[in-house]
Amino acid sequence: MEYKASVNKLTQPLVKYLIENADKLRLGVENLENGCTVIDAGIKVPGGLEAGRIIAEICLGGMGTVALSHSAYTDNWPLSVNVHTGNPVLGCLGSQYAGWSLAHEKYYALGSGPARAMATKLKDGRQEPVEELYKELGYQDEAESTVLVIENDAFPPVAIVEKVAAACTVDSSKLTIIVTPTSSLAGGVQVVARVLEVAMHKAHALHFPLDNIVDGSGSAPICPPHPNFVKAMGRTNDAILFAGLVHLFVKGSDEAAEKLARELPSSTSKDYGKPFAEIFKRYEYDFFKIDPMLFSPASVIVTAVDSGNSYRAGKLDNALLDQSFGA
Numbered sequence: 514m515e516y517k518a519s520v521n522k523l524t525q526p527l528v529k530y531l532i533e534n535a536d537k538l539r540l541g542v543e544n545l546e547n548g549c550t551v552i553d554a555g556i557k558v559p560g561g562l563e564a565g566r567i568i569a570e571i572c573l574g575g576m577g578t579v580a581l582s583h584s585a586y587t588d589n590w591p592l593s594v595n596v597h598t599g600n601p602v603l604g605c606l607g608s609q610y611a612g613w614s615l616a617h618e619k620y621y622a623l624g625s626g627p628a629r630a631m632a633t634k635l636k637d638g639r640q641e642p643v644e645e646l647y648k649e650l651g652y653q654d655e656a657e658s659t660v661l662v663i664e665n666d667a668f669p670p671v672a673i674v675e676k677v678a679a680a681c682t683v684d685s686s687k688l689t690i691i692v693t694p695t696s697s698l699a700g701g702v703q704v705v706a707r708v709l710e711v712a713m714h715k716a717h718a719l720h721f722p723l724d725n726i727v728d729g730s731g732s733a734p735i736c737p738p739h740p741n742f743v744k745a746m747g748r749t750n751d752a753i754l755f756a757g758l759v760h761l762f763v764k765g766s767d768e769a770a771e772k773l774a775r776e777l778p779s780s781t782s783k784d785y786g787k788p789f790a791e792i793f794k795r796y797e798y799d800f801f802k803i804d805p806m807l808f809s810p811a812s813v814i815v816t817a818v819d820s821g822n823s824y825r826a827g828k829l830d831n832a833l834l835d836q837s838f839g840a
Contacts (some may be wrong), residue, residue, distance in 0.1 A: 514634065516600075516603050516607070516651075516652045517622070518576070518600070519602065519654050519655070519656055520574025520575060520576060520603065520604075520607065520608045520627040520630050520654055521574075521627040521628070521629075521630065521631060521654050521655075521656035521658065521659050521660070522575075522656050523574060523575025523576065523587065524570075524571045524574055524575040524626070524627050524660055525656075525658055525660075526575075526594065527567055527570055527571045527575060528571060528658075528660050528689050529550055530567065531564070531567060531568070531571075531691070532550065533742075535552070538560070538561060538563060538564040539557055539558050539559040539560055539561050539564065540552055540553060540554055540560060540564055540566075540751060541553030541556075541557055541558040543830065545671065545685070546649050546671075547671065547674065547675065547678075547685040547686070548684065548685045548686025548687075548688075549674045549678065549685040549688045549689070549690060550688070550689045550690070551668060551669075551689075551690050551691075551692065552689065552690070552691040552692065552749060553668070553692055554568060554691060554692060554693045554694075554697060554700065555613070555692075555693060555694045555697025555698065555699050555700055556666060556667070556668065556692060556694055556697075556700040556728065557694070558563075559697075559698070560638055560693075560697050560698055560699035560700075561698050561699060562581060562698050562699070562735070562809070562823070563581075564698075564699040565693070565697075565698060565699035565701065565702025565703045565706075565780045566581055566706075567579075568608075568662060568691055568693060568699060568702075568703045569594070569596070569702060569703045569706035569707075570652050571626055571627070571660060571662060571691065572608060572626045572662050572703060572706070572707075573596075573598060573604045573605070573608055573609050573675065574603065574604055574607065574608030574609070574626070574627050574630070574691040575627075576598050576599075576603055576604030576608065577596060577597055577598030577599070577601075577604045577709075578596070578597050578598075578599045578768065579594060579595070579596050579598075579706050580594070580595045581593070581594055581595075581702075581735070582595060583797075584620075584734075585733065586732070586734075586756070586758065586829070587734050587756050587831060587834060588831045588835075589834075589835055589840055590734035590735070590736075590756070590834065590838060591734075592734065592735045592767040593732050593733065593734050593735065594691075594702060594705050594706045594708070594732065594733060594734075594735055595730070595731075595732045596706050596708060596709045596730060596731045596732070597709075597729070597730040597731075598709065598730075599727075599728055601709060601713050601726055601728065601729040601732075601761070602650065602713065602723045602724075602726060603650070603652065604788075605651055605709055605710040605713040605714075605729075605746055606646065606710070606713055606717065606723070607627055607629075607630055607647070607652050608625070608627050608629065608630060609626070609707060609710045610625060610646075610710055610713075610714060611623040611624065611625040611664065612624075612625070612629060612644045612646060613625070613628075613629050613632060613643060613644060613661075613763065614792070615663070615673050615677070616668070616783060617669075617670050617672040617673050617676070618670070619800075620665075620669065620670055620693050620696070622663045622664065622665045622669065622673075623663070623664060624661045624662065624663055624677070625661070625662045625663075625664075626660055626661050626662040626691075627654065627656075627659055627660055627661075628659040628660060628661035628677060628681050628688070629643070629644060629661075629665055630647065630652060630653065630654035631645075631653070631656065631659050631680075631681040631682070632644070632677070632680040632681050632830070633653075633655050633680060633681075633682070634680065644750050646812055649723075649831065650667055650723075650829070651763055657687060658683065658688070658689070659681050659687065659688055659689075660688070660689040660690070660691065660742065661688070661689075661690050661691070662678055662690075662691045662692075662693065662703070662794070663690060663691070663692050663693070664693055664695055664700060664704065665692055665693075665694065666695070666696065666742065667692075668692055669692070670760065674688065674690060677816040678689070690836040695699065695742060695745045695749060696699055696738055696739060696740055696741070696742060696745040697738060697760035698738055700738075700745075700749075701735060701736055701738050701745070701748070702735060704749035704750075705734070705735055705736060705749055705752045705753065707753070708730050708731035708732065708733040708753045708757040708758075708759060708810055709730065709759055710729035711753055711757070711808050711809055711810065712729070712731060712757075712759040712761065712777060712809060712810050712813065713726070713729070714759070714808070715728070715806065715808065715809040716777065717772060718805065718806070719773065719777075720728055721763075721777055722765070722770070724764075725763050725764040725765045725769075726761055726763050727762050727763065727818065728761075728762040729760065729761045729762065729763060730758065730759070730760050731757060731758065731759040731760070731810060732757070732758050733752045733753050733756055733757040733810070734752050734756050734834070735752070736748035736749055736751070736752045736837075736838055737838055737839065739786050739839075743790050743793060743794070746789070746790070746792050747789040747790075747793065747795075747817030747837060748790075748838060750789040750808070750838075750839055751788055751789050751834060751838070752834075753779075753808075753809075753810055753811070753831065754785070754789065754807065754808075754809070754810075754811060755779075755811050755829070755830045755831075755833045755837065756788075756811055756829050756830070756831075756834050757779075757809075757810030757811050757812070758810060758811065758812045758813070758814075758829075759777075759810040759812075759813050759814070760814040760815075760816065761773070761813065761814070761816070762816045762818050763815060763817060763818065764817075764818060764819060765819065766817070766819075767817050767820050767822050767824075769817075770815045770816070770817035770822070770824055771815070772825040773815050773824075774813050774814070774815035774824035774825060775824070775826050777809055777813045777815070777827070778808070778809060778810065778811060778813055778826050778827025778828070779807055779808070779809045779810065779811055779827070780805045780807060780811070780827055780828065781809075782806040782807035782809075783801055783804050783806075784804040784807045785807060786833075787833075788833065788836055788837040789837070790837075792807075803833040810827070811827050811828060811829055811830065812825070812826070812827035812828055812829055813825065813826055813827050825831050
């Protein structure tokens, strides 16, 4: 599949809007000595739901829309985030997925957003994407400016900032880093807005042909924030695991569409059945011990566009959602 759109160029108006409306959105904006702009979405400032919505659209590389609305889908949690992109492969996997591991001394974070598509490293005497995924996607972006979103409750050290700028081959003055703590309102929204992305990532893990996924949308309830990081992270995950709903439109046979629908829901995982924070604790807070097939929406619809038939699987679990959200 050939992608010509630049996720970095598409997101620059959104980044500019955040900066110019920082006071209205209750964001903090700081310019580092090296010229990098750091946007605080919840560490020293309140931030908010609207800031999180815009940041989620930045994560999508400007390839989709994110909206907040009320829904009767769940029993007790009507506030929902709704995500749509007409290019779910590039928007979700090529930009939104938190696939860039960044570490310096005791600081560790995962980076998501458009900068991932520009990041390269020197390997065997030639420049290659930092993430192997981009070789499969056949996509590498170029732009004068870039933006990276980090889910963390601390600002990145200068060494991380300079590493990102160097990998993206831009001056630090052309780099914006947005920091969204998981326990903040903005952070919660931008994580739950990954409901479609986790479905795309699982479809990829199930070896469904990415070229056959032509459109997609998803929704999930906005979780109440929690000051404890593990509980906050647990709630953002559980919003998707217990009440995320995704609709994918795919090319190909009915059999392939039905198989994808059957295998996608979170309830197919051996680790399904308890709030994420409890599962995380059971595995001694080792993220990589958790079954990767758990990370997926609760309910899915897969429509085979060639035949017009649709297949649905999975279920909403209000009891587990209430347990997680502290009802």
